[in-house]
Amino acid sequence: MSGPLLKVDNLRVSFPSPDGPTEVVKGVSFAMGRERLGIVGESGSGKSLTGRAILRLIRPPGRVTADRIAFDGTELTGLSGRKMRAIRGARISMVMQDPKFSLNPVMTMGDQIAEALTVHGARMSRAKLRSRVLEMLEKVRINDPERVMQMYPHEVSGGMGQRVMIAMMLIPEPDLLIADEPTSALDVSVEAQVMDLINDLIVQNGMGLILISHDLDLVARYCDHVLVMNAGEVVESFDAVNMAAAQHPYTKGLLAAAPRMNETREFLPVLDRSAWEGT
Template structure:
């Protein structure tokens, strides 16, 4: 059974649907990559799972199943008991997770006090030191008294990961956790998450713009456009044989260091603004395969093989594309 299963989720700000019928699932020990342009609804989807949609946004319909229980039926107190302990979230900017006025040690140890009821200060600090050591923070004993501004961006993100790991969540949502980091630290952070996942069987949802990272670290991928999932399936299959023109365009727009003569794909136009979406396929104004029927009715999501689905009236041929990404992020 999936740790997280979302069915037909709708989140809207007034009449504008920011998330419109999104469905996906992730099982224990697997990582789902959630990709798409800015404004496609990725972060709103993730925050809705926690019951914390942005101000002015309301989850109006759909089911969010965590271990089979619908989170939308939970009371605020029940959701609060799940946050952190069962469901963790790593934000793009670790400073939004850390209090600049409190030491790192205090912020970590207070979780053991309030979540686990550990009254001994010595035991709480010992646990915090072990956590910092676990995420490869050097000299963790001395860093407990440091403040967030005394850490680099990569080190702060490690602290944020440590705080999430303190409660051993079964589901970890990482919302663009490496965007502001340089490539070396970025790979170290994701290697750390994969290491923890292998030990604990954590289910991970990784939100990112970097398709190379998805290719390297994720098992499955879901591509979002204008509030909807337009293609999903195993990473290797989707990247080798993209069926939706938007997915093919995203893959074709990624530079290849070993192919200097490779011409990048350009997706013309801009995504539609929320509230200005007409009937029909939302990608139709930008699609190179658009036909008359695309403008009248939104395509139903259909299976293209046992593990893949696509929402397109005229999908790409089922053949390997010349734009397929190489197997590693360094390629």
């Protein structure tokens, strides 16, 4: 492949308000190959909307504009709904924050994973389809996949539900995975297991990853490059190994506010927005 896997130029998302359209994503631009890109920022910084806008998942009255959103050389902004659906899920997949709200409560886990293949036109026998689903459940390290295939979302833990979501998104063998806070609903003990799993599958399959998170340490551990967003804008970007050398006051404030296991503090530092707002 020549050129970047994904190139985004001047992406903007706005919503109507009593005072007119309000921009919540303001001119985001970046390019990436088959690498691991982290997008970090506080809640409300626009990072999740950026991921959804790339996949054209922002519904009216939201409005998305961009000079360019090109995936593997194909411009996405002008594609028909049918052609976009052929890319969404098949070549670009997205893992949402909480499986409780993403999985269909009236379908078994096995049927939902199988649907991720059949909805994109996969033609295979029931036996072959079942075999593929079992294989994918094993890849995401689920014990007793035969039993899990028959279970419904309310019957599994949050960690297992997220593994099923990952299996569902990866079974079509996409080129890019967008993971939106994939561990936010999980216990700390499960978080590392799920992130190790995502990372291993990304590396094994030679895929690109966009990891959306508020956790700077998590992004530093699993990503190659980092975009820092604040109030809808990218304020800084750098290689993950250089996170400690971040220059923007907002990034420095996020790093200083992160709690550490090896220290005791009565209060966490507060972000001083006057250090960058209005500059």
